[in-house]
Amino acid sequence: xxxxxxxxxxxxxxxxxxxxxxxxxxxxxxxVSNYIPDGITVTLQSENGMLGMGPFPFAGEEDADLxxxxxxxxxxxxxxxxxxxxxxFGMIRGGKIAMAILGAMEVSESGDLANxxxxxxxxxxxxxxxxxxxxxxxxVVVMDHANKHGESKVLKSCTLPLTGTGVVDLIITNMxxxxxxxxxxxxxxxxxGVTEGDLRAATEATLVx
Amino acid sequence: xxxxxxSAAEALDGxxxxxxxxxxxxFGLCGIPExxxxxxxxxxxxxxxxxxxxxxxxxxxxxxxxxxxQIKKMMSSYVGENxxxxxxxxxxxxxxxxxxxxxxxxxxxxxxxxxPGFYTKTGVGTVIAEGKEVKTFDGQxxxxxxxxxxxxxxxxxxxxxxxxxxxxxxxxxxxxPPAAMCGxxxxxxxxxxxxxxxxxxxxxxxxxxxxxxxxxxxxxxRIEQRTVRQxxxx
Numbered sequence: 001x002x003x004x005x006x007x008x009x010x011x012x013x014x015x016x017x018x019x020x021x022x023x024x025x026x027x028x029x030x031x032v033s034n035y036i037p038d039g040i041t042v043t044l045q046s047e048n049g050m051l052g053m054g055p056f057p058f059a060g061e062e063d064a065d066l067x068x069x070x071x072x073x074x075x076x077x078x079x080x081x082x083x084x085x086x087x088x089f090g091m092i093r094g095g096k097i098a099m100a101i102l103g104a105m106e107v108s109e110s111g112d113l114a115n116x117x118x119x120x121x122x123x124x125x126x127x128x129x130x131x132x133x134x135x136x137x138x139x140v141v142v143m144d145h146a147n148k149h150g151e152s153k154v155l156k157s158c159t160l161p162l163t164g165t166g167v168v169d170l171i172i173t174n175m176x177x178x179x180x181x182x183x184x185x186x187x188x189x190x191x192x193g194v195t196e197g198d199l200r201a202a203t204e205a206t207l208v209x
Numbered sequence: 210x211x212x213x214x215x216s217a218a219e220a221l222d223g224x225x226x227x228x229x230x231x232x233x234x235x236f237g238l239c240g241i242p243e244x245x246x247x248x249x250x251x252x253x254x255x256x257x258x259x260x261x262x263x264x265x266x267x268x269x270x271x272x273x274x275x276x277x278x279q280i281k282k283m284m285s286s287y288v289g290e291n292x293x294x295x296x297x298x299x300x301x302x303x304x305x306x307x308x309x310x311x312x313x314x315x316x317x318x319x320x321x322x323x324x325p326g327f328y329t330k331t332g333v334g335t336v337i338a339e340g341k342e343v344k345t346f347d348g349q350x351x352x353x354x355x356x357x358x359x360x361x362x363x364x365x366x367x368x369x370x371x372x373x374x375x376x377x378x379x380x381x382x383x384x385x386p387p388a389a390m391c392g393x394x395x396x397x398x399x400x401x402x403x404x405x406x407x408x409x410x411x412x413x414x415x416x417x418x419x420x421x422x423x424x425x426x427x428x429x430x431r432i433e434q435r436t437v438r439q440x441x442x443x
Contacts, residue, residue: 046380055438063379064238068380073436082377084384086387089315093315123298161336
């Protein structure tokens with residue numbers, strides 16, 4: 001069986017290292033916070049202006065002044081710090097955030113990322129995604145290997161408008177883990193029950209040894 | 210100099226004109242200048258260009274100015290929560306300039322700091338870079354982005370003293386300081402105007418030099434996505 005959303009999030013959490021400042025995107029990446037390994041402390045950044053993001057509040061304790069970048073009510077922690085949006089993206093662009101874990105629509109074998117726009121469909125905007133991929137030390141993408149039509153999302157080159165070029169370091173899909181290396185993608189790990197043949201058949205991008 | 214005004218209408222008097230560029234603070238519905246938005250709706254100023262990270266929701270925040278068709282153009286990073294925005298945009302009635310969120314914040318900060326342009330690696334190789342100067346520094350490409358010099362900034366803080374020294378609360382700070390900085394005139398609304406001298410000078414988030422007019426009022430502070438966790442039962 002390929003990995004489900006939670007198994008993908010759990011696998012992404014293994015990329016975390018003690019002491020990291022990390023930004024988690026919306027969707028599956030948000031689930032990563034449920035799987036932070038024992039003995040590892042990471043500080044979550046929310047790009048609307050917060051380091052040290054805590055869990056959702058208990059009912060009745062929601063605070064309209066305390067939300068995450070997905071506009072969800074959250075809580076603070078003892079080490080929380082707040083700052084304005086210019087300072088927030090200063091630390092992102094300035095390379096102070098060690099890792100971003102983001103969702104994607106398409107990733108290419110050279111690490112190009114498309115995750116903000118489908119032409120002809122509803123255009124919502126890139127939010128902070130372009131800044132994150134441009135500035136963060138290591139970009140980990142978590143996504144399904146294929147789209148809902150069964151077409152590979154791991155491509156030779158992206159077809160959708162890009163969020164950044166050559167920015168992705170690691171791709172975690174429901175079928176396995178791929179690293180972006182010179183010349184293509186290197187298979188690091190297969191999901192339980194997925195064969196290398198299955199993954200190769202589902203991947204348009206070049207796989208290298 | 211008197212900075213405190215009695216209402217949004219009084220604070221906006223003499224400042225508004227058709228076709229002006231307004232920078233607005235807030236992220237989603239958090240920390241938005243609710244009272245001043247209502248004041249601009251009432252004033253009926255038209256053909257506005259508004260630099261704001263988001264565009265509110267249909268019946269709250271900047272969505273109110275979209276409903277009255279007072280906005281000609283938005284400069285934003287994410288507008289996904291507003292059906293009327295989409296309708297106007299897709300029908301060509303509303304212009305939209307997408308800015309990466311950090312680029313928008315820095316454009317405001319830069320404008321306020323007297324910097325007309327800056328180079329950033331955000332957006333290199335994407336549609337955002339189209340038509341912009343590319344310059345290579347130390348082997349890496351950067352694009353030129355312009356500082357924003359707004360005719361008016363409308364922002365919201367938690368508390369301010371009579372001189373406009375302001376303190377924000379939690380993540381409601383967001384775009385408010387950079388938006389305030391980039392306005393030739395900045396009007397700030399607060400939940401409470403406190404006696405001058407009662408705020409610790411070491412904890413001022415935005416010095417009053419950036420704030421020209423100040424109003425106090427009651428805020429709805431609507432929550433966009435109410436998410437909670439369950440208490441564990443013993």
